[in-house]
Amino acid sequence: MEEEKQEKRQTKPIRCIVKLGGAAITCKSELEKINEENLKIVSSQLRQAMVLGQSPSTKVLGMDWSKRHGRSEVSCSVDDFGYDAIIDSSRFIVVHGAGSFGHFQACKSGVHKGGLDQPLVKAGFVATRISVTALNLEIVRALAREGIASVGMSPFSCGWSTCERNIASADLSIVAKAIDSGFIPVLHGDAVFDGLQGCTILSGDVIIRHLAEQLKPEYVVFLTDVLGVYDRPPVDPNAVLLREIAVREDGNWSVVKPVLQNSNKVETTVAAHDTTGGMSTKITEAAMIARLGIDVYIVKAATSHSLMALSGELRSNIPDDWLGTLIRFVS
Amino acid sequence: MEEEKQEKRQTKPIRCIVKLGGAAITCKSELEKINEENLKIVSSQLRQAMVLGQSPSTKVLGMDWSKRHGRSEVSCSVDDFGYDAIIDSSRFIVVHGAGSFGHFQACKSGVHKGGLDQPLVKAGFVATRISVTALNLEIVRALAREGIASVGMSPFSCGWSTCERNIASADLSIVAKAIDSGFIPVLHGDAVFDGLQGCTILSGDVIIRHLAEQLKPEYVVFLTDVLGVYDRPPVDPNAVLLREIAVREDGNWSVVKPVLQNSNKVETTVAAHDTTGGMSTKITEAAMIARLGIDVYIVKAATSHSLMALSGELRSNIPDDWLGTLIRFVS
Structure with missing residues (x-):
């Protein structure tokens, strides 16, 4: 079985696929509110798990160089990025749920039931994607601030689609390429096209199962x-x-x-x-x-x-x- | 030539590809600041251009149902979305530049010159993507608020890559599928993998040229x-x-x-x-x-x-x- 896995992918195996449950990283009772405290600890723990067995850097080198709210400058010290600065390719994949993001928009419009010819469903598709990609961006940022080389990848943009709500097409070559290049892909539940009903919601849990089946990680963690x-x-x-x-x-x-x-x-x-x-x-x-x-x-x-x-x-x-x-x- | 075009794509032609120049939609002199006033007018003009020849709806039905800053509720009136509510498939593609987003991060790290084995370049890749995807999200939101069914599509997530900084792989099937389903794809300049130098910046202008060559729109507008x-x-x-x-x-x-x-x-x-x-x-x-x-x-x-x-x-x-x-x- 181990041989078969190696043969199929011809690269180092994935170490871990992590699901950041919507309930764990957002405040479920409040619309579109991130549980900042939990997200920070989760990001820090992911970092600790990734550096295991590596010589630990004394300093976290953040990779979110965006302007913070209320400030005019960004924090980025170029000199800190020596050759030992970054977590070595740790072969994790992060998938997050929506929690209090996306659910309201999806439920209100019935995106999961399909029917893109209905204006409400089409609008809900757009609104859902805005909400879940906003959450994705914040999670990528939180991980990057902990020095994790995370890259957001939306299933819709990746061209993933379903048929009768099961995954019909989900090319993993982009995800694999990102991992092989030393990045941590951050995927999420998303509104996608469905071959039979036009559109649906592809949940984070279904994504995890697909990734696990295809990439055979050493272990999977649901937070x-x-x-x-x-x-x-x-x-x-x-x-x-x-x-x-x-x-x-x-x-x-x-x-x-x-x-x-x-x-x-x-x-x-x-x-x-x-x-x-x-x-x-x-x-x-x-x-x-x-x-x-x-x-x-x-x-x-x-x-x-x-x-x-x-x-x-x-x-x-x-x-x-x-x-x-x-x-x-x-x- | 017209016949050849039709034969190749076998669908209705693209009407227009629009480049939202970075200088037009951001404040170039201030880091990561959107020119909100311009962006609102641009979005409104795009809407007007798209509804040309259609019976104009008296009311703009927004598709950004996110919580606005400082409010606890979202504005979304489900009842408004009747069958005449949405702009009919208008076959536009929007591509935007980075302006005061992304440039700082890319320049500081030299992402355009490649070298992902260098921690600074790798970090810059992450930081650049965070910045440009943040801008993309805001542009998708602005368009959605004008009732345009916009969907953000990051070239990196789409699996696009370059070789020696020219486009090597850019599968347009996802973009075409989105348009055929009545959505307006919103693409952007992005950090991508490069076959020769590891990574680079794929600019909005190069994306426009590629889209124009492949999809043969009726006309192209650079704002x-x-x-x-x-x-x-x-x-x-x-x-x-x-x-x-x-x-x-x-x-x-x-x-x-x-x-x-x-x-x-x-x-x-x-x-x-x-x-x-x-x-x-x-x-x-x-x-x-x-x-x-x-x-x-x-x-x-x-x-x-x-x-x-x-x-x-x-x-x-x-x-x-x-x-x-x-x-x-x-x-």
Whole structure:
């Protein structure tokens, strides 16, 4: 399998694909508001994970040289950029959700249901793209400020399209070229053309699955706003964090840790949760990645647990005090 | 030739490619500052040009539903979007320059000279893209607010690349698909990969030429911050506006209006101007488009003259009081 992977891509493998969940990096309750504090910590943790094993630079050399609000000058010290200044090609891909960006515009117009001949859908397509690309720009900026050589790549601009809402065309050569050149592609859920219904929303989770299938990363991390996947909505005081989920060849999955008294019952409550929170959908998406032999971690953003997942150290050993959900293939 | 064009693309021809010059839409003397007033008029004129021949809607239906600064709500009235609400597919392409965006970052790092193995160049690549995509987003927004179904498309994300700074790969299928679906693609000068030197800057003018060659629009308009092309720097009180330039089969060009006493002398002064203002380069680029039989208008943005050029009415007759430079093929 390892050989097959190498043969197919003929380049160094991708180390990690990270999903920045919309709920983790935006304020879900407030329209188009970024959770600046979380985003800064997430960016810093990504940097730390990327420099692992490299001689750490004492200074973060920012790559966002834009004028900051209220200032007339930019901060950029050319002299700092010596040959040891930049994080070596770390082969990460970042994909982010929309959170409080894009959802309003998409829902209001029904872009996900298609119908570009309807003026409202067409306008909603434009409005959705404006909102999600604005978020993408801010995330690229936050990463660049941490010295990560991030480049924004919109699926729509990349020419990606769907048919019946499944990915129909998504040429990864541009993404691969960016990684091979030492950049970190930053993709996002986007409004795209759909072969059957005209247009739809291509979600960040579907993008992750496609990237994982095609590029076979060593591991995948989903950063969310809760500790991981629970057996029922996490606001329920009786909710139990599912620490480890085993995925079988046929795609079925079961909770192996903690040992639950009645696993049928758990699956039922997860399904019930799904109607409001989509956790079952999340497990199903993650299970499809895990089936490829790729470990998936679902973990709370901006915590010590997320840093451990991003760094890859959980691959060999999961300490008892690590909080999160591991989804792993078992043959 | 008309038949050949149709056969090649098998779709309706592009009506107009518009270059929004960096100097016209940004404040060149102030870093990363948009000329909001000009941009608003330019967007409004584009709208007027696009609706020509259609029953004009009494109300502009904005498509930027983002939260405005300092407000908590967005303005979007779903009920307004009836079937007659949107400008019919107008087959325009907008390309903008960088003006006071991107140039600082590109110059400071030397991105145009390549060398991605140098940390400063790599950082500059990231910083340049952040700056130009920020401008792109604002232009898409301005157009969307005027009811134009604009979609931002970054050449880098589109996978365009150069070799020795000439376009090596620039798949236009995504651009064509967007136009056929009734959208207005908004492209821009961008940092891209270069086959020989690693990376470079792909300028808006080179993009325009490529688009014109491949898509054969009916006419091309360059919006600038002066009335047109002069025989010497326009700040010179003796500068004469060149009203019409004829381009021959071999690509050579000459001023046909006004009738100049010594045309050799004019070309010399234009060349002298080139070292500072690049006007000869501009004429040469325009001449390469005009050679294809496509009229090119270089005109001051946000004036009655630019509106005439954008609307296409100059194609049949140029009134004596029109101020601008027409560059036209003569066989």
